[in-house]
Amino acid sequence: MMSATRILEGLGRFYIGLLLAFLYLPIVIMGLMSFNASPFYQLPFEWTTKWYEDLSRNTQLLAATWNSLEIAVITTVISTLLGTAASLALFRYEFRGKKFLQALLFPPIAIPWLITGTAMLIFFFGIGIGRGLHAILLGHVALALPYVIVVVSARLQTFAPELEEAARSLGANQWQVTMRVTLPWIMPGVIAGALFAFAVSFDQFVVSYFLSTPGQATLPVEIYAAIRKGFTPEINAVSTIIIAVSMGLMLITARFFRFGGEK
């Protein structure tokens, strides 16, 4: 018996190990290659920081990186604020067509981005918004909003409405109730929603590709364009930096907000 469980445990560990390797090996290799002298991934490994130096002179890639970051941050702020407010409204008030409105939140998550992107392109042209960073930002906010609402609403389902009533009975106005009672409870959901929004925007290729113009592109679009011209390890370099930064952010967030726990 004892040995059987041991074997199972061993298998389990092996499986998890395999899974992690599958997930992280490509990333680790990419990271290593960004420090390898050969532009064709040739071994033996030869340490260099040349690609990072090249990157620091590649204004187009850097500009795209800044665009991406800027758009992702603004998208996160706007869609988290709007999405949280919308979730609170859906939670607190009964109104006609509420169920319908809530049902309408899901299709945008399921519709392929290719189609959403095409639709946005046509629509933005039709009403004169056109293409460019402003159009990308609008598109990203629209894409991220349903994610935030779904995640925050899920968290609100665990909130007891009597807490708001108790707060009001103690003299708190709507704003005080929201800031001191409701928001602290749904904060993990808001943070998770914000991360989603950031990821949706920062990872976004398809919609950004449709809405970008030359010189006004985000990083994924620029990387795609660069690869089409010919691969350079600078792309490994910029990717490595981004992965390091975003993993760092994730770890910090996970450390300060216990997801799911503490009821």
Next chain:
Amino acid sequence: MADVQVESVSRSFGAHKALDDVSIAFPDGGFYALLGPSGSGKTTLLRLIAGFDFPDSGRIIIGREGVERVPVEKRRIGMVFQNYALFPNMSVADNVAFGLSVRGESKASIAREVRQALDLVQLGKLGERRPHQLSGGQRQRVALARAIVTKPRVLLLDEPLSALDKALRVDMQVELKRIQREIGITTIFVTHDQEEALTMSDRIGILRDGRLVEEGPPEDIYNSPKSEFSATFLGDANILRGDATGDGIRLSDGTAIVASGGVANATGGKASCAVRPERIKIATATASPLAAEGNMLRGRVSKRIFAGNSSTYFVDRMGEVIKVHVQNSGATKIEEGNDVVLHWSPESTVLISAA
């Protein structure tokens, strides 16, 4: 503190009349129990008084101020919820401080008042705890402290003890009553537990299907209920029905029952008499008759339930069951199946106009 007047208040949800023309005066500093079966409109009424909801018609007056359109946060009331509704993200002290801090009081005075309130509910040492680290009874005390620390004009409690087990509930009843007396706050207490209403309150209002059926001090309602419903809902009662005779009723077999309490009734119609089971004396039919007490019925003991300090006899009389409570004073018990004589005085009989 202030008294509360509810005048001709109605509230409907769709076609359902949850409250139908209810008028109650809640005296200043009194402990008033709203009693009624589930769905009778107790919570609806309490929420109207609190200001969570607004009446379709009628007036609600706290002190001298008509508040029926004032929202809850401006009414200066204190409310204790059935499930406590403590803020999980705050410590006990912060929960209690909440009402003071949203008013912008200074830190020092908040700290002092919170300490006083926690002392009052005997939780002085637990201020740093989180709500989830407390027992049910302790949470209840925190909820109470939080509700009264802001010195509200009226304290509203919606079945606050129903989540506690029996022993703790009795403790909390005593405790709640002590605190209420100490601060002298007008208190409206919703319960469906008649014993709780009887033991705790100065006045009771009985609600049924959204209407106030009866109102008054517990002893008055208990001793002379005005309806079959309140007679049976508040305490236990035997209901005898028959033709009205002016000072009582005549049962279908011709036996006259004389009542000296309750409504005077005209002859000719139908009426009922209510008799509390503990007011009836029981003796075996063969025993020498006790001094006649006015009303007498014969029957047979169909069941006897022993309950320690008392026994309940179920006496069958022509298909109807009459309940009799007897204190266990050491007298010989009467066996099931024995023929018995029941008698009681007219003073113990309450005449009720036909339901």
